[in-house]
Amino acid sequence: MTSQSQRAVVLVSGGLDSATTLAIARSQGFECYALSVDYGQRHRAELLAAQRVAKSLGAIEHRVIRVDLGGIGGSALTDASIAVPETPQSGIPVTYVPARNTVMLSLALGWAEVLGADCICIGVNAVDYSGYPDCRPEFVAAFERVANLATRSGVEGTATFRVFAPLIDLSKAQIIRRGTELGVDFAQTVSCYQADDAGRACGACDACRLRREGFASASLADPTRYFR
Numbered sequence: 001m002t003s004q005s006q007r008a009v010v011l012v013s014g015g016l017d018s019a020t021t022l023a024i025a026r027s028q029g030f031e032c033y034a035l036s037v038d039y040g041q042r043h044r045a046e047l048l049a050a051q052r053v054a055k056s057l058g059a060i061e062h063r064v065i066r067v068d069l070g071g072i073g074g075s076a077l078t079d080a081s082i083a084v085p086e087t088p089q090s091g092i093p094v095t096y097v098p099a100r101n102t103v104m105l106s107l108a109l110g111w112a113e114v115l116g117a118d119c120i121c122i123g124v125n126a127v128d129y130s131g132y133p134d135c136r137p138e139f140v141a142a143f144e145r146v147a148n149l150a151t152r153s154g155v156e157g158t159a160t161f162r163v164f165a166p167l168i169d170l171s172k173a174q175i176i177r178r179g180t181e182l183g184v185d186f187a188q189t190v191s192c193y194q195a196d197d198a199g200r201a202c203g204a205c206d207a208c209r210l211r212r213e214g215f216a217s218a219s220l221a222d223p224t225r226y227f228r
Contacts, residue, residue: 006029006030006031006117006118006119007030007031007032007033007112007115007116007117007118007119008025008030008031008032008033008112008117008119008120008121008164009032009033009034009035009108009109009111009112009115009117009119009120009121010022010025010030010032010033010034010035010059010120010121010122011035011036011037011104011105011108011120011121011122011123012034012035012036012050012053012054012059012062013036013037013046013050013123014036014045014046014047014048014049014050014051014052014053014189014190015046015049015123015189015190015191015207016175016176016179016184016186016189016191016211016214017123017124017125017167017175018050018053018122018123019053019057019123019179019184019186019188019189020123020167020175020176020178020179020182020184021121021122021123021165021166021167022034022053022054022057022059022121023057023178023179023182023183023184024121024166024178024182025119025121025164025166026057026058026182027182030119030121031060032057032058032059032060032121033059033060033061033062033063033111033115033117034050034053034054034059034061034062034063035062035063035064035065035104035107035108035111036050036051036054036062036063036064036065037064037065037066037067037103037104037107038064038065038066038067039066039067039068039069039070039078039097039100039103039104040067040068040069040070040071040078041077041078042077042078042080042194043194043195043196043197044197045190045192045195045196045197045198045199046190046195047064048190048199049188049189049190049199050062050064051064052188053184053188053189056185056188057184063111065107067103067107069097069098069099069100069103072098072099074097074098075094075095075096075097075098076093076094076095076193077095077097077193078097082094084193084194084202084205085205085206086202086204086205088206088209089206091131092131092132092133093130093131093206095130095193095205095206095207096130096131096132096133099134100134101122101124101132101134101135101139102134102143104122105120105122105143105147105163108120108122109147109151109161112161113151113152113153113159116159118153118159118160118161118162119161119162119163119164120147120161120162120163120164121163121164121165121166122140122163122164122165123165123166123167124136124139124140124165124167124168125167125168125170125172125175126168126169127169127170127171127172128171128172128173128210128213128214129210130206130207130210137165137168137169140163140165140168141163143163144161144162144163147161147163148160148161171214171217172210172211172213172214172217172218173214173215173217173218174218175214176214176215176218176220177218177220180218180220185223186223186224187223187224187225191207191208191210191211191224192205192207192208193205193206193207193208196227198225198227199225200225200226200227201224201225201226201227202226202227202228203224203226203227203228204228208224208226211224212224
């Protein structure tokens with residue numbers, strides 16, 4: 001996919017995947033508008049990281065939209081009464097946040113339509129990931145169809161929306177190598193499910209495990225700060 005000064009809305013969580021996605025979008029000529037969602041996650045460190053990432057990678061604008069998915073509950077990432085697991089889990093883990101990517105993509109779609117952008121970028125991955133159903137290629141393709149059915153721009157034919165998921169088939173090591181090639185400072189990113197206020201990682205949750213293994217497999221130094 002290439003673009004000549006086209007606009008894209010890029011979902012930026014503050015983690016290494018979304019940072020790499022933003023860097024890829026910029027490298028392909030997109031004017032990038034970064035969108036982060038304050039969905040009631042248990043720590044604020046990733047939103048601060050998203051702000052750093054958006055600035056360092058040249059996003060034209062960075063917005064944070066508040067949606068209270070904690071009001072729904074059902075996830076260890078929004079409900080403090082549910083412990084974040086520190087050993088590998090079978091099936092879909094309790095860190096899955098119901099409808100999170102659907103909600104985030106919907107918000108990105110709304111902003112894209114207002115901006116006149118026809119591309120929405122998301123850093124989902126279906127190789128080295130936690131098994132979330134909304135990180136699969138089938139979901140991305142289905143949402144793209146929805147985007148073109150449910151918008152004025154799609155119905156009137158003034159835009160054909162694309163959901164660009166450049167990491168979908170990459171391993172974590174490949175993502176880290178690609179981000180490094182594009183100048184991503186991974187020390188600015190936060191992936192941990194239970195990072196402390198300073199953005200230091202626990203080193204034990206699934207996100208930390210995948211991140212640590214990714215740097216090791218890429219034969220690159222892990223810049224992550226751990227609190228234990």
